[in-house]
Amino acid sequence: MAGEAGPGEFLSRHYANAAGQRAYKLYVPGAYRGGAVPLVVMLHGCTQSPDDFAAGTGMNRIADAETFLVAYPAQTAAANHARCWNWFNSADQRRDHGEASLIAGIARAVMEDYAVDPRRVYVAGLSAGGAAAANLAAAYPDLFAAVGIHSGLCAGAASGLPAAMRAMREGAEASSRPERVLPTIVFHGDQDTTVHPRNGAAIIAATGGTLLREEAGVAPNGRAWRRSVLADESGRPRFEHWVVQGSGHAWSGGDAAASYTDPSGPDASREMWRFFLENPKPRR
Numbered sequence: 001m002a003g004e005a006g007p008g009e010f011l012s013r014h015y016a017n018a019a020g021q022r023a024y025k026l027y028v029p030g031a032y033r034g035g036a037v038p039l040v041v042m043l044h045g046c047t048q049s050p051d052d053f054a055a056g057t058g059m060n061r062i063a064d065a066e067t068f069l070v071a072y073p074a075q076t077a078a079a080n081h082a083r084c085w086n087w088f089n090s091a092d093q094r095r096d097h098g099e100a101s102l103i104a105g106i107a108r109a110v111m112e113d114y115a116v117d118p119r120r121v122y123v124a125g126l127s128a129g130g131a132a133a134a135n136l137a138a139a140y141p142d143l144f145a146a147v148g149i150h151s152g153l154c155a156g157a158a159s160g161l162p163a164a165m166r167a168m169r170e171g172a173e174a175s176s177r178p179e180r181v182l183p184t185i186v187f188h189g190d191q192d193t194t195v196h197p198r199n200g201a202a203i204i205a206a207t208g209g210t211l212l213r214e215e216a217g218v219a220p221n222g223r224a225w226r227r228s229v230l231a232d233e234s235g236r237p238r239f240e241h242w243v244v245q246g247s248g249h250a251w252s253g254g255d256a257a258a259s260y261t262d263p264s265g266p267d268a269s270r271e272m273w274r275f276f277l278e279n280p281k282p283r284r
């Protein structure tokens with residue numbers, strides 16, 4: 001699926017429904033020619049913007065090489081003063097309600113306007129965006145095929161701001177296990193003082209996966225890492241937990257020119273894309 005064409009277009013778009021409205025950026029790679037391609041929805045962290053998050057993760061460069069669309073919903077200061085996704089509000093966690101419905105609506109809008117393979121629609125995010133991605137995966141398992149959560153929390157980890165702060169500081173388990181658990185890849189720095197690394201472990205524990213193997217290595221730029229691969233009930237590898245040693249609250253392998261990145265770590269964007277390719281939605 002590699003594309004030979006050069007850089008594509010980074011378009012500014014807008015979506016509205018009964019829950020409100022959000023701007024978003026859409027990256028269309030140069031090799032897109034109208035054939036069905038995957039879609040990755042990327043949810044930024046607090047104080048970030050779609051442009052900052054795209055620059056930090058480098059996901060658009062991967063989209064150019066592999067030919068897929070990337071959507072970056074934008075949180076507003078009116079909805080949250082720090083532009084955090086409100087992952088901790090019950091009204092924004094549920095299917096067809098609040099911000100969950102807005103983000104799912106953006107994905108569906110892109111699918112209406114472009115040729116998207118419905119078996120290859122994915123969602124990923126950092127920090128508050130990671131927690132929101134977890135909520136989306138639980139609420140819309142029919143829409144998304146897999147989820148990537150970086151420095152985030154479990155779906156439904158908190159209800160209300162005090163509980164959210166406690167969950168970030170101490171760690172929180174999932175309030176319940178969804179009927180259908182999506183393939184999940186988690187990245188977390190073991191020195192994260194903003195969202196405790198226990199949260200990454202809790203996300204994986206909530207999948208109910210069975211450990212297949214553990215691996216360790218060192219990224220080219222210096223960070224050591226550990227990876228746990230877990231299987232679903234069928235015995236297939238469907239869950240991955242990456243712990244980046246010495247890293248804080250930052251996108252592993254990201255570009256230092258953007259916010260909340262750690263260039264020294266393994267490339268979370270490439271690993272997430274590899275994982276997504278390995279986990280399309282099952283054929284019916």
